[in-house]
Amino acid sequence: MxxxxxxxxxxxxxxxxxxxxxxxxxxxxxxxxxxxxxxxxxxxxxxxxxxxxxxxxxxxxxxxxxxxxxxxxxxxxxxxxxxxxxxxxxxxxxxxxxxxxxxxxxxxxxxxxxxxxxxxxxxxMAHLSAAENLYVGALPHRRMPFIVDWSRIHREAATYFERVGLDIDVETPARQxxxxxxxxxxxxxxxxxxxxxxxxxxxxxxxxxxxxxxxxxxxxxxxxxxxxxxxxxxxxxxxxxxxxxxxxxxxxxxxxxxxxxxxxxxxxxxxxxxxxxGVRTRVRRTSDVTDRREVLKVEGLSSRPTFEDVSFVLTKHEVAGLAGLVGSGRTEIAETIFGLRKADHGEVWLDGEPLEHRTPRRCIDAGLVYLPEDRGRNGIFSDVDLARNVTAGIVPRLPLRWHLISTAREEAVARDSAARTSVRAASLGASISTLSGGNQQRAMFSRWLLAEPRVAIFDEPTRGVDIGAKDDIYDIISDLATSGLACLIISSDLEELALTCDRVLVIYEGRIVGEVRDEDVTTARLGELVVGGGRG
Ligand SMILES: Nc1ncnc2c1ncn2[C@@H]1O[C@H](COP(=O)(O)OP(=O)(O)OP(=O)(O)O)[C@@H](O)[C@H]1O
Ligand SMILES: [Mg+2]
Known part of the structure; x- marks a missing residue:
């Protein structure tokens, strides 16, 4: 450990x-x-x-x-x-x-x-609205059969959303x-x-x-x-x-x-x-680090109306966090840095070079990886096996044999990486969709370890992972930072941020509203800030 x-x-x-x-x-x-x-x-x-x-x-x-x-x-x-x-x-x-x-x-x-x-x-269903998704299989009809009562759907959907604390427009497409x-x-x-x-x-x-x-x-x-x-x-x-x-x-x-x-x-x-x-405790890790070169710089990044004017830097050896409520813009910021979404303003720099026309491929090649929170949509390739899901981030770098990817060596690479996060599956050839939720998450984490990034953005890195394996992931993140990785962790679990981060940026309604570091990174302080307590 x-x-x-x-x-x-x-x-x-x-x-x-x-x-x-x-x-x-x-x-x-x-x-x-x-x-x-x-x-x-x-x-x-x-x-x-x-x-x-x-x-x-x-x-x-x-x-x-x-x-x-x-x-x-x-x-x-x-x-x-x-x-x-x-x-x-x-x-x-x-x-x-x-x-x-x-x-x-x-x-x-x-x-x-x-x-x-x-x-x-x-x-x-990604192409249907939130309200339509709510009623799939149970559409209320008007007195005439076949005529769907849309006004009633929208009215009622809003009430149901309020009851579960979902603060969105009922007509938002599910894919958003x-x-x-x-x-x-x-x-x-x-x-x-x-x-x-x-x-x-x-x-x-x-x-x-x-x-x-x-x-x-x-x-x-x-x-x-x-x-x-x-x-x-x-x-x-x-x-x-x-x-x-x-x-x-x-x-x-x-x-x-x-x-x-x-x-x-x-x-x-x-x-x-x-x-x-036992209850996890945290030991400060980075106090003896001297090399604090800037690795990632984000300047004035905006994608209105979701987030606006986001600026921060990540240095070598640093584990920073991004905290905020659901809908605060956390994930959208990460997706924009990684080229999954278009920015309408702002710049991203990696090792002092501007990272322009960003696409996930370009970012990965430049040494920046992103573990998405929604592995179903942006992570898992559900129709291929575990081994190929683990190696998906490094396909151009896989060992070749007669100009073809050597299956045996690809599997050896996948096996080693999956072992680091203790993925439990029937075999490397098992379809990823038959793995339990937590094991799928561990497989996604293994993928980005293999890519040997210089900057990693982990969005909910331990979503669905059991308490034993969570510690393994925290230890891996800490070891990576010790060896030089700059890491940004986005998490809903404030305890996770408090345990792993040297510094946490707090985002509220699409803007960075506060920053806490070192001894001030506590769940209590973060809890106050994420609900907007740090403004004004
Ligand atoms: N459709 C399936 N085909 C083959 N194996 C399956 C299938 N569904 C589940 N399994 C296997 O059954 C076992 C239990 O899976 P299950 O999803 O019930 O775990 P779980 O307790 O919910 O775990 P987690 O906390 O990770 O969600 C796992 O080993 C999983 O790989
Ligand atoms: Mg499960």
Missing amino acids: SQAHRHRTPADQPDTSTITVDAYGERLMSTSPPASTRYVASHVSKAFNGAPVLHDVSAVLEPGEVHSLVGENGAGKSTLFKIMSGLYRPDAGELALGGERLADLTPRGALQKGVYLVPQEPTL LSIAQQQLLECARALVHNCRVIMFDEPTSPLTSHETEILFDLMRVLRGEGLALGFISHRLDEVFEVSDHLTVLRDGRMVASAGRDEITRDQLVTAMIGRPI
Whole structure:
């Protein structure tokens, strides 16, 4: 481990022996009257291509409760919720809603029964508006069939968006929405369908604490109305804040299940990954760095109305952060620097040379890489395998054999890089879309490590990554900075910024409104600034 992050490991090994699966089995069998929305998955097993993913897992979503699934990347959380929402068929086990057995469940059937899954990766139609996306499959008609009631759609969409804290024009095309906005739109969809059971698969991973609180308030209201809610998150503070019941999956098996007050954080972590992880602390890294050459300079960059007059420099060995609310312009700034978007003013300089007519290819060749927050749209090549997704950033530099890319050597390169972030996949030839969300994220991170950049912009580098692997990524970033990389981290997770950054720029409504450095980089201070507290 590098010197940047150390763990305070609890002196005493937490005792998880009191939280047994057997106790949960009793709860499952309990004779409490079947409430209409009690949703039971019992003894569910599932394998893909012969590889077991879930083994004899049971969970009950009780009406008026939030039940969270926690576990490492690839533990089987999404698979369980996909089975419960009819996307996958279980190999064994049963589903029952309000005492009624649901055999051969399909997504459509699940929706008809009032069961809805907010998916881990948003599935919006890019060319349709936000309002249209909200009602896909549920368009309200006028009294005449076939005539869609657009005025009603727009009116109602605005109300739903407000309930989930989504602050956009209802006619915005979905392709213009950030990943966080897409995620909130997915949450709003759950409300449109008026469901009794809603499962949220990592809805908060792109959200700041501000948007997360709005979503949690909504979840509490829904819980109060007697809905049964499922929730997945890698942020354990959130899990403890919002859950009534917790179930831990490890390698597809249920290893603990307990009421929120019956399990501690240490017990939960130990159940998840087999060892305790203390609270992370930060050790200042860059105090002894002398070479502070300017590597990236951004001057007066604007793309109105999204952001305006953004100027900053990044020096060698520096880890800087960019904090701001969803919609503040963080990602658009990064996309404009990297040539994914056009600037209407301003310049970008790399090592003292202007970087003009920017395209991603030119930027990569010049030594500037960007890990996008929306890997579905700007990162993953979903129709090719893991190996080729990892090497995609360095294709011109791959080892050749008879003028052709040597497949064996390409795979060796990919294997080494994927190993650095511990990507877990069946094989290098596995289609990237079959990897769990967190493992896809690790693969994207490996891609940019391979490119050996001089400047890296990482937008939500640990989105969906489990707590064990997060530390590995923080250590890699810190080691890269030590060896000279200039790095800009954009993150909704203020704790992540506080742990990794030497300096954080705060953006509010498209303008840089503050900067904190060194000892002042704390979650509390950043929290004040991101909501506009630093202005004036
Ligand atoms: N369609 C599929 N085909 C093959 N394997 C799959 C498929 N879907 C999931 N898997 C595998 O099942 C395992 C569990 O995946 P799942 O998505 O349920 O994990 P998860 O707990 O949600 O992880 P994460 O926290 O990373 O989202 C992984 O090893 C994954 O590669
Ligand atoms: Mg998942």
